Amino acid sequence: MPQDVDLVIVGAGPAGLMAAMWAAVYQLKTIIIDKRESRIVNGHADGLQSRTLEILHSFGFGDQIYKEASLMQEVCFWNPDSYGVIRRTDRIPDTIPGTSRFQQSVLHQGRIENYLFDFIERTSSEVSVMRPAKPLTIDVDESAIESEDAYPISVRVECLSHNQPNGTSSAQENAEVGENEIRCKYLIGCDGAHSWVGRQIGLVMEGEQTASIWGVMDVVPITDFPDIRMRCAVHSANSGSIMIIPRERGLVRLYIQLTDIRPARGERFDKSMGSPSLIFDAAKKILQPYSLSYDYLEWWTIYQIGQRVGNTYAKFDRIFLAGDAVHTHSPKAGQGMNVSMHDTYNIGWKLGAVLNKTAQRSILKTYESERRPIAQQLIEFDTKFSYMFSGRPAKDLADEAGISMEDFKATFQKGNDFTSGLSVRYGACKIVAQEHHKSASADPAIPKSVLQLGSRLPSFQVVCQCDATPIQLGDVLKSDGSWRLLVFPGDLRHEASMQRLKNLGERLDRSSPCGFPFLTENCVQPILIHASPRREIELFDLPKAFYCGSAAGNGGFDYYRIFADDESYHQGHGHAYENYGVDKERGLVVLVRPDQYTSWMGGLEDLAEAERLLSGILRR
Amino acid sequence: MPQDVDLVIVGAGPAGLMAAMWAAVYQLKTIIIDKRESRIVNGHADGLQSRTLEILHSFGFGDQIYKEASLMQEVCFWNPDSYGVIRRTDRIPDTIPGTSRFQQSVLHQGRIENYLFDFIERTSSEVSVMRPAKPLTIDVDESAIESEDAYPISVRVECLSHNQPNGTSSAQENAEVGENEIRCKYLIGCDGAHSWVGRQIGLVMEGEQTASIWGVMDVVPITDFPDIRMRCAVHSANSGSIMIIPRERGLVRLYIQLTDIRPARGERFDKSMGSPSLIFDAAKKILQPYSLSYDYLEWWTIYQIGQRVGNTYAKFDRIFLAGDAVHTHSPKAGQGMNVSMHDTYNIGWKLGAVLNKTAQRSILKTYESERRPIAQQLIEFDTKFSYMFSGRPAKDLADEAGISMEDFKATFQKGNDFTSGLSVRYGACKIVAQEHHKSASADPAIPKSVLQLGSRLPSFQVVCQCDATPIQLGDVLKSDGSWRLLVFPGDLRHEASMQRLKNLGERLDRSSPCGFPFLTENCVQPILIHASPRREIELFDLPKAFYCGSAAGNGGFDYYRIFADDESYHQGHGHAYENYGVDKERGLVVLVRPDQYTSWMGGLEDLAEAERLLSGILRR
Ligand SMILES: Cc1cc2nc3c(=O)[nH]c(=O)nc-3n(C[C@H](O)[C@H](O)[C@H](O)COP(=O)(O)OP(=O)(O)OC[C@H]3O[C@@H](n4cnc5c(N)ncnc54)[C@H](O)[C@@H]3O)c2cc1C
Ligand SMILES: Cc1cc2nc3c(=O)[nH]c(=O)nc-3n(C[C@H](O)[C@H](O)[C@H](O)COP(=O)(O)OP(=O)(O)OC[C@H]3O[C@@H](n4cnc5c(N)ncnc54)[C@H](O)[C@@H]3O)c2cc1C
Known part of the structure; x- marks a missing residue:
């Protein structure tokens, strides 16, 4: 017997959970499927933009997250002086004053996801999580697409285990270990980069892989670098760049450029070549003459930047894609988690209103028309920003191969307006007057x-x-x-x-x-x-x-x-x-x-x- | 086998729980005993003063309570005009601007106690609650009073049932239904008015019962009275007074003077004579010509004001009394819960520091010397305030038997400084320099x-x-x-x-x-x-x-x-x-x-x- 639900969400990351928050508000019968056994406990994203905090607060708990997070007030720029020694050359406010009551801040993705889960649990008993579980096939009955009460989508799901480590409620109990059939009215693919749902509906990611390789570490640093609790962009003369992000619990995230690793153009970097000491040695070199060490390392990884946008966001206005499934880019501007949540914050209420029969189905078209341009803007911004961040600082005005640190600061400053998420403006459409x-x-x-x-x-x-x-x-x-x-x-x-x-x-x-x-x-x-x-x-x-x-x-x-x-x-x-x-x-x-x-x-x-x-x- | 603990607290009301918060902070092995089967769910106190919110916030959650509470910004005075019709004659800010970042607000005592319980639970596993349970005897080994590692106090406790409806942890599991023996280093009696602990140490309450009888109701009012969401002091020409306190969840608390009930001097009023309709009819009469009704009544009671202070706060500096156990007065100034918590906020850290051996035992003397004068000031204030609130408004300057509404407002306004709890000033002593x-x-x-x-x-x-x-x-x-x-x-x-x-x-x-x-x-x-x-x-x-x-x-x-x-x-x-x-x-x-x-x-x-x-x- 197939289970009939309003909505299936594939992926319980930030995008999937934001969709589930709306599902909870609208009391939609919903199943979230995730292949991971449990929630994440460290690493991953941590930047929360002003607009994201506003959104979370509109569900009633933005202030709580804000209280737990590490607030970022100031960005310090460190650049080489004429002797090649790094110096603080400038400071700017991180969030542009006067734009929002919430300023950009930082908290581990796992903690944020917990808040979202908690909201879902206390708001609705109609939303449940199946994990570890994986969709096997998606079939759409095209003849029923415009029919209001039909369940045109069938999903076969493989439930991998029964032990429900932190599912929200009963879906798992009803499911059999092994194959299950679920029928639904709508489906959202929030299954991250290399989206399986995307592949089923013919998604093509447009854009390319860059050549620069970065390491990330979350440590409690021991250092005489004075701005270790500030967000810092440090360009060393010849050893590459570091981005410093102070976090909660005394942690600091370091994004470290690994200039010594250069994969051939178009090739992927072999991650197994990396290690914490490789990354940390690079960090120490960039931060010289300041000392840097740690007793406590929480997490590390190495990644290569790809900048891509999906060619389509929806099929039949029944299956939608959101988040990393349709856009990937560098993490340093702290956008991934935010833009992913904003995607489903957009589609979520529209689906809710269509499903509870207060809105017309035609408004679903505005999801792609509103959100895809945002991803394109993001990639454009990220390309420019990453290029400037990865480049060697210019020695002087004549050094044309180098990056002007004045230009970098200007890009950064203008970028803050964009990255806050506050400047998004949806064009005229069915739901925005001309x-x-x-x-x-x-x-x-x-x-x-x-x-x-x-x-x-x-x-x-x-x-x-x-x-x-x-x-x-x-x-x-x-x-x-x-x-x-x-x-x-x-x-x-x-x-x-x-x-x-x-x-x-x-x-x-x-x-x-x-x-x-x-x-x-x-x-x-x-x-x-x-x-x-x-x-x-x-x-x-x-x-x-x-x-x-x-x-x-x-x-x-x-x-x-x-x-x-x-x-x-x-x-x-x-x-x-x-x-x-x-x-x-x-x-x-x-x-x-x-x-x-x-x-x-x-x-x-x-x-x-x-x-x-x-x-x-x-x-x- | 007697159980040995650092601290026994009798009474899990606001005073007892505040003491237990400190016990949790200091990781003291503590048992709270309460005769009630479960926590309270409605009625009782609701006023939170600025200083109380500051104190709760110093434990990390004042802001959460503040967010849930109903904030009181303005007091409106309604008095009879020359035709005897009530009119708004004045407004003043409820909390004096500039004195604290928290303003007086209102939340049901049960919700507040829940926050306190939650804090205790997440802070320490050493604090447990036994309920329903009652102390039977207290014995003190006087020879061991000054000895640091002794347990000079023995308490026999009757545990009335085993079902532990919402105890915090394992004390109940270790206890037998029936009699148990507990030995402790210190004991605090927070067992409210008519304190049993007080009787054991020879407490005498000094002061007297007043003659005025008040009814209290928590309702969602349906009314055309425009200031129903303001704190109002309404004096009618001949039908008595009402205090209006807007609360959370659309509720309003009405304190209603019952002028028709007059017990003989010195006698207690028979509560069974009261009923919601008796109280509400009195309220309607006072609020005329405005309409007043309700569909939802949450709680009501009738009480007589007694104004008393205990003659002693401590015995051997081993047994202490706090809260309603040592001071009772009218509830209208919203002081009882607050001053009770402030009592144990004072003794709690002193006991903690003595027990963890960072402070000298002699500082315990400062509990009575600091807190008893506060209770005396409170009774003084309450006597004046209650008298003015219960009296008939003066018709004109020549009407000497009536209360001048100008004087009332002045008393109220001055009272706000006192009732905020912010103006408390402890005199020079061992822990405050001259x-x-x-x-x-x-x-x-x-x-x-x-x-x-x-x-x-x-x-x-x-x-x-x-x-x-x-x-x-x-x-x-x-x-x-x-x-x-x-x-x-x-x-x-x-x-x-x-x-x-x-x-x-x-x-x-x-x-x-x-x-x-x-x-x-x-x-x-x-x-x-x-x-x-x-x-x-x-x-x-x-x-x-x-x-x-x-x-x-x-x-x-x-x-x-x-x-x-x-x-x-x-x-x-x-x-x-x-x-x-x-x-x-x-x-x-x-x-x-x-x-x-x-x-x-x-x-x-x-x-x-x-x-x-x-x-x-x-x-x-
Ligand atoms: C090191 C690092 C640092 C980052 N820093 C930031 C930052 O500072 N700020 C920021 O905003 N972003 C940052 N990001 C990016 C951010 O983590 C992602 O953009 C964000 O998590 C995307 O959310 P999502 O919900 O779209 O996808 P994901 O978080 O990737 O979630 C996808 C979910 O789908 C599940 N899934 C995948 N495939 C399937 C399948 N076939 N079946 C079932 N389930 C499936 C996965 O288990 C996962 O739970 C960072 C990422 C990394 C790796
Ligand atoms: C209608 C009403 C309105 C009020 N309004 C306000 C207000 O607006 N603002 C305000 O600040 N105050 C108000 N108060 C007063 C307030 O409720 C009390 O001042 C406050 O609860 C005192 O706290 P406490 O912990 O000292 O005592 P209580 O709250 O009385 O707690 C005593 C505890 O001890 C337990 N106990 C008693 N005897 C024993 C025993 N022998 N063995 C074991 N346990 C025992 C009781 O079960 C109880 O749990 C109001 C009170 C009432 C009744």
Whole structure:
């Protein structure tokens, strides 16, 4: 008897687990399959970008990870002086100040995956893990692809053992050791580089292997190098480069260029030739005249950089690929784990909404159109960055074969904007309005700066109307599957603004027949941010749409959807209107997707436009 | 065979659990005995004061509680207008701005106790809980009281059942259902009001029962009262008063004066006369003309206020009393749970240090001398506050029998300073230096404002020298049993300041024979906060005493004891010197106790004084 589930995820790495987080939120019946016996305990990725922390926090625990992680505040550049001795030549902030409340930080991939597992476990009992287990075949019944209730995908899975070392729940119990058949509606291949799922759907990875070889070590260093707890990019005169990444528990990760190893062009390096002492000796040479040793080594590896992007991300809009399965590149910019999670953060809510029948199947097309360009940008950036990092520093302006350390710093600095993940901007598509969609009346109100169609909504502090608590608007935009209509009516002490809000409030009244559709739970949630002094506004003078209907179902109101852009008692003023660039006279309405990207913006009178856009996305 | 343990704690309420947290930190072999079958799930206390959150955070999890709790930002006063209709007449911030990074907040006692239990479990396997179980007798071998390795106290305990519903570990397994004998070195009675332990040592509670009767209800209210998510003090014209406390999960706690019930003076009220409808009808009357109803009632009770303090806190300095066992009062100021935890936060580290043989037994005397005055202040405050809260509002200035609402507000506002727990100041004693102890040379350097001998050290942000991370100094002062020597050398770009620091550094060098004693682990830890721009100081130019000797034992340095009072990249400037009032020319050294109270202050040359003080406290 085949088991029927909504979703199969192949691979329980960062990409697979992020997909499973959404599956848990949407209560999708889901099986994750991984060939590894247990979770990873050391090594692998560790860089967490600002955007990733924002995403994790939207599930409720970004702050916990942030507390455990090692925060990176400053990058120090060390370059050879005219005697060839390395010196600190520059320092820059690691994350660009003002861009996010979370700064780039570092924590071992295994710890991060544990947080994801924990979230999945406490959120849903419908998601289970089978491990060690491997898919054997995937078959698709093409005739059933567009049929809503069919299970068009059949997967034969080999369950390799029964001892379930840390599966989340019962899938393994139901499975037989040996072959099992699972039928599902959707499948995501998150099975990393050399993806097996990819091969089944004809994936071709485009790009190539580079010639430079790197070693990685996680050690507790004993050293007189003064910046060992800073992120450092060290270029020695003739011995290659090191990237230093301070980590949790006193550990430091060293990325060390192995200049003495040079495989022939197009060939893969033989990993067995490496050893910790080979790598560490290279490190010592680069860091001279500083001393470097260790008592404790946690992990090491040697790798060769390949820079590739998959030619396709999806088949039949039933099977999707994500993460390392569709893009690989150098680890030094700390992107792999992050971009992989962002991939499935994108496809996850779309699948959830299609499967719980609130959204139309056609939105699944936007996964590839939104995510593949990001991978391409990443490879472009990585190529430039790796080249500069692997190169020998120029001795002087005339040394054209060398890398200018000024150029390197500039690339690094510009790269920080890209690598933070905050600058991602999805183009106009089914779920992001075109610029010209905006009605003439709203145009001047649309700020050009921070609020951009297709960009993630940044967070600023506002104050709860009901209890004066300061709160980050980002904390309101939880990853629970809701779209949000953020209404900025301006200063409600002005009669015109209050009247405009009241008119809008009537359209948002659920009991009214001509009202805005899609207001049911888990579709569009109205949120109000006014620009009046909190104490001069009375809660019950505001439209009911913004507090009626508590999700808790205990008869009370939901008091936490009305906010003031005002001074708090203990944490200052968030200046949200100013920071978002919203005009306090005209006001603004922003439609935000479940993943916090801006879908539409317009004036308070332009709701019909938002309704039109949503009609192509949601189901009534 | 009697079981021998370091410590027996009777009562697993807030006081008992806080004592057990210290026991876990010090790895004391400890048994907690509680007569209740399981932990509490609703009702009881809920107010968390700023100081309590600081204390919980010093164990590493105050932020988690703070995130789950309902924060109280504003108090609204509602009083009758000239027509006798209640109106909002005033608002004040609930916690005085600038006093602590944690503001008063509210969370159910059961949830708080869970956090404490969790900490105990993950910190030590030496602490166990026996429940349901009751002590039957306590015997003390008076001849062994001063003997270090004796177990002078014998406790016969009746273990009432074996099913250990949520004990932390194995004590129950070793115990027989029926009578057990336990011998211990110390015992703390945290068994609440009407303390059994208290009776065994001849405790007399001094004070009296008041006549006013109050009802308490936890409901999810359905109401058009606009301030239902604010803390409100509502005085109606003739129907009595209500205190409104918004809580987590949409709940609101109502403290309702029951003016219709008046027991005869000196008599106890018969609780069985009460019911939810009786209380709620009174609430509705007070809140008129606003509507009030509910679908969900979580808990209710009726109580009569008694205001009493115990005449003694300790016997033989072997048996101690803490919490409700030695002070009872009205719950409306939210003090009971907090002051009870503060009691054992005080005795706990002292016992820990005596038992692990780092401190002299004589410091135990300071428990009663420090804590009993606090209880007396609390009763004084509570008497005044309860009287004003229970009284009828004055109609006008001539109405002398009524309470002036201006006076009430003033009492409330002043009370907030006291009830925050932040203004506690322990007098000079064995462990707090006298003002005149300070040498003449240091006098002008001692700031008079925020830093006070016997007061808790407030927290301001500084920046880690090694990695530029902003950190609250409060996060450095963890409850791990360490004393700390905070060295503020001023701006180290001035040669004189650097020289003074280097001289001090030599005295703090562990390898030097004439160095400062007590520097071993868990005794005195040196910490450096300089006032120079971080980027102009090199870590390894600073004295070794501030980074050598990592506790982790992996060969690395401890880089996290050197800080700069400087701007951070993403979180502004903490202005620690300015806020503490430390002179950047002269500098300052502050000796801080394991509970964050200031023990001694002096100049960088005055270390001999600190050494003299510590010689009377610690053992070499
Ligand atoms: C040394 C090193 C350092 C790195 N540093 C960073 C860094 O600092 N920052 C960063 O962001 N990234 C870094 N990366 C990259 C990062 O680890 C990956 O990009 C990230 O893990 C990709 O996530 P993923 O879920 O797509 O794939 P993976 O993490 O590779 O997960 C794939 C999963 O699929 C399973 N699997 C594979 N094939 C099958 C199959 N046929 N059947 C069943 N299961 C299968 C695997 O067992 C695995 O659990 C680093 C990687 C390495 C090796
Ligand atoms: C309705 C109500 C509201 C309150 N509101 C607040 C508030 O808002 N803020 C606040 O700070 N405080 C409040 N309090 C007071 C608060 O609950 C107490 O002050 C606090 O719990 C005292 O802690 P404790 O550990 O000293 O005693 P308790 O919490 O009473 O704990 C005593 C423990 O000892 C056990 N015990 C008792 N006798 C024995 C025995 N003979 N053998 C074994 N075990 C025994 C009991 O089972 C209990 O577990 C409130 C109390 C009530 C009832």
